[in-house]
Structures are given as structure tokens and as C-alpha cells.
Amino acid sequence: xxxxxxxxxxxxxxxxxxxxxxxxxxxxxxxxxxxxxxxxxxxxxxxxxxxxxxxxxxxxxxxxxxxxxxxxxxxxxxxxxxxxxxxxxxxxxxxxxxxxxxxxxxxxxxxxxxxxxxxxxxxxxxxxxxxxxxxxxxxxxxxxxxxxxxxxxxxxxxxxxxxxxxxxxxxxxxxxxxxxxxxxxxxxxxxxxxxxxxxxxxxxxxxxxxxxxxxxxxxxxxxxxxxxxxxxxxxxxxxxxxxxxxxxxxxxxxxxxxxxxxxxxxxxxxxxxxxxxxxxxxxxxxxxxxxxxxxxxxxxxxxxxxxxxxxxxxxxxxxxxxxxxxxxxxxxxxxxxxxxxxxxxxxxxxxxxxxxxxxxxxxxxxxxxxxxxxxxxxx
Amino acid sequence: xxxxxxxxxxxxxxxxxxxxxxxxxxxxxxxxxxxxxxxxxxxxxxxxxxxxxxxxxxxxxxxxxxxxxxxxxxxxxxxxxxxxxxxxxxxxxxxxxxxxxxxxxxxxxxxxxxxxxxxxxxxxxxxxxxxxxxxxxxxxxxxxxxxxxxxxxxxxxxxxxxxxxxxxxxxxxxxxxxxxxxxxxxxxxxxxxxxxxxxxxxxxxxxxxxxxxxxxxxxxxxxxxxxxxxxxxxxxxxxxxxxxxxxxxxxxxxxxxxxxxxxxxxxxxxxxxxxxxxxxxx
Numbered sequence: 001x002x003x004x005x006x007x008x009x010x011x012x013x014x015x016x017x018x019x020x021x022x023x024x025x026x027x028x029x030x031x032x033x034x035x036x037x038x039x040x041x042x043x044x045x046x047x048x049x050x051x052x053x054x055x056x057x058x059x060x061x062x063x064x065x066x067x068x069x070x071x072x073x074x075x076x077x078x079x080x081x082x083x084x085x086x087x088x089x090x091x092x093x094x095x096x097x098x099x100x101x102x103x104x105x106x107x108x109x110x111x112x113x114x115x116x117x118x119x120x121x122x123x124x125x126x127x128x129x130x131x132x133x134x135x136x137x138x139x140x141x142x143x144x145x146x147x148x149x150x151x152x153x154x155x156x157x158x159x160x161x162x163x164x165x166x167x168x169x170x171x172x173x174x175x176x177x178x179x180x181x182x183x184x185x186x187x188x189x190x191x192x193x194x195x196x197x198x199x200x201x202x203x204x205x206x207x208x209x210x211x212x213x214x215x216x217x218x219x220x221x222x223x224x225x226x227x228x229x230x231x232x233x234x235x236x237x238x239x240x241x242x243x244x245x246x247x248x249x250x251x252x253x254x255x256x257x258x259x260x261x262x263x264x265x266x267x268x269x270x271x272x273x274x275x276x277x278x279x280x281x282x283x284x285x286x287x288x289x290x291x292x293x294x295x296x297x298x299x300x301x302x303x304x305x306x307x308x309x310x311x312x313x314x315x316x317x318x319x320x321x322x323x324x325x326x327x328x329x330x331x332x333x334x335x336x337x338x339x340x341x342x343x344x345x346x347x348x349x350x351x352x353x354x355x356x357x358x359x360x361x362x363x364x365x366x367x368x369x370x371x372x373x374x375x376x377x378x379x
Numbered sequence: 380x381x382x383x384x385x386x387x388x389x390x391x392x393x394x395x396x397x398x399x400x401x402x403x404x405x406x407x408x409x410x411x412x413x414x415x416x417x418x419x420x421x422x423x424x425x426x427x428x429x430x431x432x433x434x435x436x437x438x439x440x441x442x443x444x445x446x447x448x449x450x451x452x453x454x455x456x457x458x459x460x461x462x463x464x465x466x467x468x469x470x471x472x473x474x475x476x477x478x479x480x481x482x483x484x485x486x487x488x489x490x491x492x493x494x495x496x497x498x499x500x501x502x503x504x505x506x507x508x509x510x511x512x513x514x515x516x517x518x519x520x521x522x523x524x525x526x527x528x529x530x531x532x533x534x535x536x537x538x539x540x541x542x543x544x545x546x547x548x549x550x551x552x553x554x555x556x557x558x559x560x561x562x563x564x565x566x567x568x569x570x571x572x573x574x575x576x577x578x579x580x581x582x583x584x585x586x587x588x589x590x591x592x593x594x595x596x597x598x599x600x601x602x603x604x605x606x607x608x609x610x611x612x613x614x615x616x617x618x619x620x621x622x623x624x625x626x627x628x629x630x631x632x633x634x635x636x637x638x639x640x641x642x643x644x645x646x647x648x649x650x651x652x653x654x655x656x657x658x659x660x661x
Contacts, residue, residue, distance in 0.1 A: 289454035342635035
């Protein structure tokens with residue numbers, strides 16, 4: 001019914017005319033709202049949004065959109081405006097996009113820790129944002145089970161936006177453009193933390209990255225249509241280093257040519273430190289989760305330096321050197337996959353300089369230039 | 380306030396699609412042909428032909444180490460293998476396929492899905508195959524550990540791709556059959572990692588070219604006869620210690636981490652694995 005109404009503008013305009021008539025009609029039974037007729041013409045009649053995924057992504061399970069927050073054109077438009085909205089912060093100084101910059105795959109540009117509304121430093125590296133519909137938890141420690149829940153956090157976090165949700169709601173309610181957009185996007189007209197986070201979550205679910213040279217290489221091998229170059233000879237050698245159990249052995253955590261997510265979203269300790277940060281244990285309170293962090297996707301690495309949850313490595317060369325020689329084998333709960341051979345020093349790989357160069361070239365080829373220039377994702 | 384994301388709707392359709400195309404297609408054709416012939420012979424259907432009663436089965440998995448229930452990330456190293464090496468377990472995932480029930484009348488029922496079990500996810504301990512299972516006496520249950528060569532097709536299963544379950548192409552491709560991981564007390568009395576990963580076995584010929592050996596095994600379980608006259612449960616139990624003995628004792632000091640490219644280790648798992656599972660009908 002809603003779809004029909006939307007698709008027939010004629011009916012819509014008739015409804016609109018009727019509504020206008022009832023507004024100006026001097027009927028004593030119908031109360032007339034003196035103000036707000038700018039928005040009283042606005043109806044909740046959203047257009048379902050059909051999310052397009054790259055053909056190659058059909059090697060993955062079909063992602064599920066929560067039933068209580070379906071994607072709509074109006075919800076996504078509102079969510080995008082809110083994502084770039086500085087009113088979400090205490091002093092109207094920063095927006096989500098301040099730390100999740102579209103030019104850098106929605107990661108903060110080149111800093112380990114982003115700055116909050118008052119210029120204070122955070123304590124963990126902002127994660128890039130793409131292909132979030134495939135994840136089953138959010139943040140480095142997975143403390144948010146849904147995107148909607150994740151969005152509650154940064155607004156009120158003392159190291160981030162420092163604002164209260166009731167204040168955000170008041171600021172948005174005082175902006176007529178938001179009153180209209182919320183009315184179009186949600187069935188009740190409440191502007192609050194719930195509708196705001198739902199709208200932003202809808203926008204974030206549209207951030208799909210699937211057009212890297214590696215996608216083209218592995219997608220075309222399976223017969224999917226592609227749009228861009230495939231891997232070079234050097235990058236192909238790098239994939240062999242990546243896959244080889246006696247070399248990189250990156251596959252167990254980061255996936256393979258049939259998993260374009262380049263992560264399995266598990267929590268692992270990769271052996272950064274003898275006394276690691278609590279990581280996942282902050283959520284589960286389990287000693288067996290100390291030092292474990294969400295395995296990050298390797299997609300779009302050329303835009304997301306520095307690397308690791310604390311941004312300790314500035315270059316991919318440093319990252320490869322760490323996995324080659326620098327793993328701390330006695331770190332508690334270290335992933336068994338950090339060991340490549342039985343016995344002492346099984347964690348040391350000894351890649352050749354050529355292997356390292358090839359591996360870095362492959363890692364860079366997991367980046368998707370069309371994602372960081374996509375105009376749909378910008379205000 | 381918000382419902383968590385619904386768990387991803389993993390598909391197992393590829394599995395059946397491939398099977399039905401490659402194996403069952405000729406059978407279906409034959410059956411269709413038979414029906415056609417029958418309908419030419421006789422226009423009226425016999426309303427008195429009895430339809431055998433069918434029932435549903437639920438398949439469950441549980442896990443032990445010898446006489447101990449298996450617990451993930453147990454403190455210290457509570458389990459002991461046949462060589463007396465103490466260990467604990469931080470991960471166990473494995474793949475079972477082609478579970479088949481053998482009826483005393485010679486027919487079989489092959490359950491219509493594979494079973495991918497992850498002991499960190501209790502929801503993967505129970506499955507409800509859709510097969511109707513005819514009443515009567517069954518002589519045995521058989522299963523395949525891993526995928527046979529027909530099913531072990533690289534990239535064909537969305538759920539397994541997202542779980543990074545793929546076996547590297549340079550080791551023959553397809554999928555892992557098992558990942559059993561933990562730490563053990565090594566010969567110098569310190570804690571060391573082990574990763575018993577099983578899949579296609581690779582060796583090299585005289586020209587140093589790789590040869591890939593299909594490494595699944597199929598077992599007809601002993602003591603697995605039962606009667607079906609109602610819905611029932613098939614309870615599988617894996618004793619992980621059986622990977623490490625019978626007939627050959629497994630030494631974690633020799634085969635700890637990095638055994639995927641080690642041909643002898645892969646073959647030994649195949650040899651030792653035949654008795655890891657038992658089944659009870661309930």
C-alpha cells in the first residue's frame with residue numbers, strides 16, 4: 001500500500017491537497033495547528049532501499065538487515081546528514097566524520113588516537129567503516145552487538161563527543177530541517193537517541209567496499225563480472241606469501257580468495273605484548289580473553305595507517321616485520337596461528353626481503369579507490 | 380532496547396545443489412521415467428498402496444577427552460593424550476558430511492546437510508535435517524569426516540568461506556576438515572602451542588611437483604543399529620584423544636604447530652581418526 005502511494009505521485013498530491021484543505025478549512029471540530037504546517041504536509045511514507053552488493057560477494061552468506069530498522073531512502077539520507085552533523089558533540093565541534101573520514105575509508109587520517117570534542121586524546125585507534133553489515137559485533141573489543149548500539153557510545157563518551165543524548169535531541173528538534181527528515185524516516189516523530197542511532201546505522205550499512213584489484217582478481221577467477229584491474233605479477237607473488245603456511249600464513253585470521261571480507265571477525269591475541277591490553281576481556285570478564293582484539297579487515301589498508309588497535313605501526317612494512325620477527329610468544333592467550341612450526345622459535349618466520357616486498361604489494365592491492373571517492377557517501 | 384543482529388542466515392544450499400546434480404539427477408530421471416511408465420499402464424491410482432510412516436531426526440554433537448567432558452580454555456592442562464602429554468583446548472571446529480542411515484531393506488537415507496561444529500558456539504551442536512526417515516530397522520550409521528572429493532569444492536559454501544574454513548590452494552584447496560588447538564606441556568616442561576589442522580594432504584613427486592591426496596575418511600560406525608518408529612535423536616560424541624592414538628601415538632613435540640603442509644601428519648590423522656566418533660540413537 002505504501003509502495004503504491006509512493007509510486008503514484010498523483011495520489012500523493014491529492015492526499016497533500018486534501019491535507020492542505022483540512023488545514024485551512026474552518027471546521028470547528030478539527031483542531032488547526034497554527035504553527036508546524038511546514039512539516040504537517042510531510043508524511044511518513046518511506047521508500048524501501050535495495051542495497052546493492054558486489055556480485056563477487058555472493059560467495060558470502062547473505063547479510064541480514066535487522067527487522068526493526070529496515071533500510072529506506074529517507075532513513076539513509078537522514079543518517080548521512082547526522083553522520084556529518086557536529087551538533088552531536090558537546091560544543092558542536094566534531095561529527096562522526098571527524099574521526100571517520102570518507103577520504104580515508106572512514107578512518108581518522110594518520111593518527112593513532114583521535115581527538116575528542118575538547119581536543120583530548122582517545123585511547124584506541126578509530127576503526128575504518130565498510131562492509132559493516134557482515135560483522136556480528138562492533139569495536140575492537142566487540143562491546144556493541146549491533147550498529148545501533150555502537151552509535152550510542154561515542155556521543156556520550158568522555159573522550160569523544162562528550163554530549164548527552166537528551167541535549168542532542170533538543171538541538172536536532174530545534175532544527176526544522178531535521179524535524180522534516182525524521183518525520184519522513186520514522187513512523188513516530190520522536191527525535192531521540194533511538195531514531196538518531198537507527199538513521200546513522202542505516203547510512204553505515206550502505207558503506208560497501210568491494211572493488212579492489214584483489215576483488216577483481218579473485219572475483220573474475222570465479223566468473224563474476226569485474227570493474228577494474230586485476231593483480232600484478234608482484235601482487236600475485238605476495239598472495240602466495242600471504243597463503244603459504246611456512247611464510248605469512250595470514251589466511252587463518254584474515255581469510256583467502258573466497259572471503260572478500262579479509263577477516264572472520266573473531267577475537268585474537270596476535271602477540272603484540274608480553275602484558276597486553278585487556279581487549280575482549282573488558283567485555284566478557286574472562287581471563288582467557290585478555291589481549292584479544294577483533295581481527296580487522298585487511299581491506300583499504302593504504303588509507304588506514306597507522307595499524308593495530310593502538311596504532312603503533314606507521315607502515316605496512318613495520319607490520320610485516322612485526323609478524324616476521326617481533327611476535328611475543330609468551331603473551332597470554334596468544335593465537336596458536338602465530339606459530340608456524342613446532343618447537344622453539346616457531347613464531348619467527350624469516351621472510352626474505354623479496355617476500356616482504358611482495359606481501360606488502362598484495363596487502364595494498366586490497367584497497368578500493370572507488371570506495372573513498374564514492375559521492376553517495378558524502379554530504 | 381535493540382535486538383541484536385539476527386544471526387546470519389548461512390546457506391547450505393550449494394551442498395545439496397551439487398549433490399543432486401551430480402548424483403541424484405540420474406536417479407530422479409529414472410524415477411520420473413518409472414512414474415511415467417506406470418501412469419501409461421494404469422490411469423487410476425491405487426488408493427490402497429500403504430505409504431510408509433516417516434519420522435524426523437535431530438543430530439547432536441558432544442565432546443570429551445577420554446573420560447573428561449571437554450571444556451574450552453580450561454585452566455592449566457587437564458587432559459592427557461596417550462603419550463602422557465598434558466594439554467588443554469582453546470579451539471575445536473570440524474566438518475562432518477554424508478551422514479547416512481542404512482535401512483535393513485537395503486535403502487539408505489543420506490542426511491541433507493553437512494555439519495560444521497564449533498565448540499565455542501553451542502548453537503552448532505544441534506541440527507535438524509529435513510529428511511523424512513522411513514520407519515523400520517536400521518543396520519548402521521555411516522559418515523564422512525570432512526568432505527569427499529566431490530563435495531570438497533573450493534569456495535562453494537558461503538558459511539564456510541565467511542568462517543575462513545578454506546584450505547589453502549597451494550595445499551590442494553577445498554576446506555579444512557578440522558581445527559583442534561590448544562597448548563601442551565612440551566619436552567622441556569614449558570607450555571607450547573599445538574594446532575591439529577586437517578585437510579587435503581600434499582606431497583611432492585620426483586620432479587618436486589605437488590601431488591594432492593584426498594584426505595577424508597568414511598566410517599560405518601560399529602554398534603549403530605536401531606529401530607525407527609518415532610522422531611528420534613542421533614547423539615554423536617567425539618573423543619578428541621582418539622585423534623592422538625589407535626593405531627599410532629601422536630607426539631605433540633613432533634606435530635605441534637604448522638602441520639598443514641606436513642604430509643605424514645595429515646595421513647596419520649586420517650589413520651588415527653576412524654574411531655573418534657561414536658553414535659547413540661535416542
